[in-house]
Amino acid sequence: MMKSFLTFSLLVFTFILKAQNAGDDWKDIYRGSSTRINDLVHTKLEVRFDYNKSYLYGKAWITLKPHFYSTDSLYLDAKGMDINKVALVQGAALTPLKYSYDSVGLNIRLGKKYDATEKYTVYIDYTSKPNELKVKGSDAIKDAKGLYFINPKGEEKDKPTQIWTQGETEANSVWFPTIDKPNQRCTDEIYMTVPEKYVTLSNGLLTSQKKNADGTRTDYWKMDLPHAPYLFFMGVGDYAIIKDAYKGKEVSYYVEKPYAAVARKIFGLTPEMIAFYARITGVDYPWAKYSQITGRDYVSGAMENTTATLHTDALQQDARELVDGNKFEEYVAHELFHQWFGDLVTTESWSNLTVNESFANYSEVLWNQYKYGKDAGDDKNFEDMQGYLGSHSEAKDLVRFHYADKEDMFDAVSYNKGGRILHMLRTFLGDSAFFKALNLYLTTNKFKTGEAHQLRLAFEEVSGQDLNWFFNQWYFGSGNPKVNISYLYDDAAGKASVIVNQLQQGDSAFRLPIAIDVYNGKERQRHNVWITHRTDTFSFSYRKRPDLINVDAEKTTLWEKKDDKTLDNFIHQYTYAGNYLDRKEAVDFCAKNQDDPKALALLKTAMKDKYFALRSYTIGELDLKKPAVKSDVEPLLADIARNDSKPTVRAAAIGLLGQYAKPEYKPLFEKAVHDSSYSIAGEALGALAQLDGPTALADAKAFAKEPMKGKLAGVISQLLIEGGGGEEDFDVIAGNFSKLPVSDAKFEALQPFADYLGTLTNTEKVKKGVDMIVDLREAVPSQYKAQVTPFINNMILKGIVKKKTAAQNNPQAQQQIDYINEKINGKKGF
Numbered sequence: 086m087m088k089s090f091l092t093f094s095l096l097v098f099t100f101i102l103k104a105q106n107a108g109d110d111w112k113d114i115y116r117g118s119s120t121r122i123n124d125l126v127h128t129k130l131e132v133r134f135d136y137n138k139s140y141l142y143g144k145a146w147i148t149l150k151p152h153f154y155s156t157d158s159l160y161l162d163a164k165g166m167d168i169n170k171v172a173l174v175q176g177a178a179l180t181p182l183k184y185s186y187d188s189v190g191l192n193i194r195l196g197k198k199y200d201a202t203e204k205y206t207v208y209i210d211y212t213s214k215p216n217e218l219k220v221k222g223s224d225a226i227k228d229a230k231g232l233y234f235i236n237p238k239g240e241e242k243d244k245p246t247q248i249w250t251q252g253e254t255e256a257n258s259v260w261f262p263t264i265d266k267p268n269q270r271c272t273d274e275i276y277m278t279v280p281e282k283y284v285t286l287s288n289g290l291l292t293s294q295k296k297n298a299d300g301t302r303t304d305y306w307k308m309d310l311p312h313a314p315y316l317f318f319m320g321v322g323d324y325a326i327i328k329d330a331y332k333g334k335e336v337s338y339y340v341e342k343p344y345a346a347v348a349r350k351i352f353g354l355t356p357e358m359i360a361f362y363a364r365i366t367g368v369d370y371p372w373a374k375y376s377q378i379t380g381r382d383y384v385s386g387a388m389e390n391t392t393a394t395l396h397t398d399a400l401q402q403d404a405r406e407l408v409d410g411n412k413f414e415e416y417v418a419h420e421l422f423h424q425w426f427g428d429l430v431t432t433e434s435w436s437n438l439t440v441n442e443s444f445a446n447y448s449e450v451l452w453n454q455y456k457y458g459k460d461a462g463d464d465k466n467f468e469d470m471q472g473y474l475g476s477h478s479e480a481k482d483l484v485r486f487h488y489a490d491k492e493d494m495f496d497a498v499s500y501n502k503g504g505r506i507l508h509m510l511r512t513f514l515g516d517s518a519f520f521k522a523l524n525l526y527l528t529t530n531k532f533k534t535g536e537a538h539q540l541r542l543a544f545e546e547v548s549g550q551d552l553n554w555f556f557n558q559w560y561f562g563s564g565n566p567k568v569n570i571s572y573l574y575d576d577a578a579g580k581a582s583v584i585v586n587q588l589q590q591g592d593s594a595f596r597l598p599i600a601i602d603v604y605n606g607k608e609r610q611r612h613n614v615w616i617t618h619r620t621d622t623f624s625f626s627y628r629k630r631p632d633l634i635n636v637d638a639e640k641t642t643l644w645e646k647k648d649d650k651t652l653d654n655f656i657h658q659y660t661y662a663g664n665y666l667d668r669k670e671a672v673d674f675c676a677k678n679q680d681d682p683k684a685l686a687l688l689k690t691a692m693k694d695k696y697f698a699l700r701s702y703t704i705g706e707l708d709l710k711k712p713a714v715k716s717d718v719e720p721l722l723a724d725i726a727r728n729d730s731k732p733t734v735r736a737a738a739i740g741l742l743g744q745y746a747k748p749e750y751k752p753l754f755e756k757a758v759h760d761s762s763y764s765i766a767g768e769a770l771g772a773l774a775q776l777d778g779p780t781a782l783a784d785a786k787a788f789a790k791e792p793m794k795g796k797l798a799g800v801i802s803q804l805l806i807e808g809g810g811g812e813e814d815f816d817v818i819a820g821n822f823s824k825l826p827v828s829d830a831k832f833e834a835l836q837p838f839a840d841y842l843g844t845l846t847n848t849e850k851v852k853k854g855v856d857m858i859v860d861l862r863e864a865v866p867s868q869y870k871a872q873v874t875p876f877i878n879n880m881i882l883k884g885i886v887k888k889k890t891a892a893q894n895n896p897q898a899q900q901q902i903d904y905i906n907e908k909i910n911g912k913k914g915f
């Protein structure tokens with residue numbers, strides 16, 4: 086599963102987040118693997134949907150067998166259902182079975198003892214009522230309803246009618262009775278009866294379709310290979326299906342019809358990704374087809390249902406957004422790699438979740454590196470490392486047998502830290518051993534479960550090395566090294582010393598294999614050493630003092646460090662060391678020393694770096710408040726603004742050039758506001774506004790006639806609001822606000838939007854705008870609600886009330902105030 090709220094939570098909520106105290110009782114609960122009494126063998130379902138009631142009417146034939154010990158009873162997870170009938174299937178006959186049901190699970194008496202060689206099939210007739218189910222929300226998944234009816238009665242005019250399911254962690258047992266644990270797996274077949282106008286998607290192959298007399302159609306989906314219950318999926322809706330292929334297997338993209346033309350730009354790299362992942366794992370794509378579908382109001386980022394990945398509808402970017410690149414390409418990579426790590430070999434328990442998520446997370450680095458070069462892979466690796474280091478999860482082991490809620494496992498430790506640990510293992514063992522071990526792990530455990538121990542055994546088997554120390558430290562231990570690196574040079578003795586101090590809490594030391602490169606000019610000597618103590622000193626003799634000693638030369642170690650290098654060291658590092666992080670570290674150091682001409686010269690070099698993201702990063706670090714910097718970089722900025730090959734780099738330069746407010750750039754901005762890239766056009770419009778407000782406002786009004794997204798939409802709203810935005814601009818301003826996904830950008834836009842609503846007199850518009858703010862309040866993940874709800878109510882909504890109270894010529898003000906107050910108090914509007 087892909088979490089979509091990580092940056093959101095890190096950036097936006099730091100100011101309102103308090104540590105949540107959910108009690109400590111969970112520390113006493115051991116979260117082991119689920120005991121296997123009965124094993125699933127096969128699941129056959131017949132389902133149809135009641136769009137008026139949001140019910141599913143289901144019939145299930147579930148074949149099982151005792152795992153090892155004989156048993157005369159069966160427990161099935163079945164959440165919030167009406168159970169109409171439970172029977173034993175014996176040929177064509179159904180023999181009713183005794184059972185009890187408590188709205189969470191079914192306890193069935195089988196009527197006789199079965200031993201482990203005997204299969205049996207139970208039949209259950211049931212009604213699934215997902216909206217009447219009370220469940221606890223979570224981080225990755227806002228709800229756990231399992232089955233979601235989106236706009237089922239078609240009452241919301243701008244929203245399609247869809248049905249989709251979300252199983253992970255244990256929510257699929259809302260829509261079919263099963264043993265809803267990751268250490269179960271079975272084959273399946275589903276007969277889905279739907280209105281004829283819709284298409285369906287499920288696991289495996291669509292084997293047949295039959296039209297019914299009542300305007301419905303029954304689609305028969307068949308999955309011949311066993312997979313875990315949480316990976317079962319159904320999707321229903323009015324989608325365009327765009328078909329690709331991989332080695333004769335169907336690769337398809339289900340998108341809302343307006344996105345049919347851009348579907349290949351969003352998903353089209355999928356066959357190349359499949360080929361890439363098949364090649365590096367040595368395991369060909371294991372399943373019969375691979376489809377991806379988007380879901381409205383999806384409760385997570387994406388989910389790797391076997392052969393049928395579900396993505397958030399935010400993936401559906403328009404052609405102009407895609408000019409800046411596909412923001413969701415990493416989602417496509419992540420979910421695809423789960424088809425091997427997660428679906429083919431499945432985590433034994435949620436405690437071991439990292440054997441699914443660390444690989445999916447790391448697959449994004451692997452893909453970037455393969456497709457866009459080593460810098461792009463290293464960039465992604467560093468970004469995800471920061472995601473972990475900023476999450477304050479030092480107390481959590483990677484494999485954890487104690488947690489408050491299984492949803493808590495979907496965090497920056499299981500994902501980001503796990504991915505970085507794989508990267509270190511790869512650096513340590515070398516590419517060929519690393520990938521051969523992945524192959525061994527997959528082939529040994531395919532169609533079974535995996536734990537961190539199985540990973541260790543595969544790496545040990547291939548490399549011939551003991552890795553208990555590594556796994557004990559990183560998988561069954563917590564935290565990360567925090568180091569201070571300092572240098573001593575003794576020219577008389579011709580000796581350089583590197584001192585590495587581990588400063589993390591406690592007195593234990595991390596054991597770290599590490600490369601130290603010693604540079605003379607471009608000549609480099611590598612020393613592979615082990616850091617093993619709280620303080621380690623490594624000495625090197627020299628004839629001429631080295632230009633640079635580069636510790637952790639591969640820049641793959643997961644640690645926080647303070648590195649005592651000089652400006653000259655960093656300049657040498659940028660020029661000769663070569664890795665993305667070697668160069669970025671130099672940029673960071675120089676950005677803090679922009680008054681130094683040598684540092685500024687390096688920043689100017691980095692503005693032309695071969696890797697585009699480092700170019701735009703460097704531009705973002707320039708401090709134009711310093712007159713010397715401002716005048717020195719201007720010609721280069723102007724050149725980049727006109728000529729850089731990457732839209733995002735041009736946009737960054739244009740945004741900065743706007744701060745010069747020079748008429749000579751006006752033609753550049755006036756042209757760039759019409760660029761197809763939203764980021765270029767948006768930055769240019771903002772820059773133009775600083776030179777010529779009326780022209781920029783006129784442009785904004787003209788652009789606002791068409792639907793806009795991205796940076797341009799934000800700048801248009803801002804200009805319209807600042808330009809005294811009247812009632813006539815409401816559709817554009819409100820439309821831009823409502824189109825923003827729940828994100829830091831949306832929270833940044835919140836206050837200006839509320840200020841604007843405060844100035845409006847039209848009651849219908851005020852109500853619509855307030856509803857959008859209330860929708861945001863309700864859409865926030867549940868664990869943030871305790872902080873966000875009072876913020877939106879007391880700061881944002883009451884702020885609008887204050888403006889209405891002070892308004893002189895708004896005869897409707899009182900009515901609007903009443904409406905807002907009702908929304909604050911959570912009552913339905915009138």
Ligand SMILES: [Zn+2]
Pocket residue numbers: 086087419423441442445446
């Ligand atoms: Zn995932």
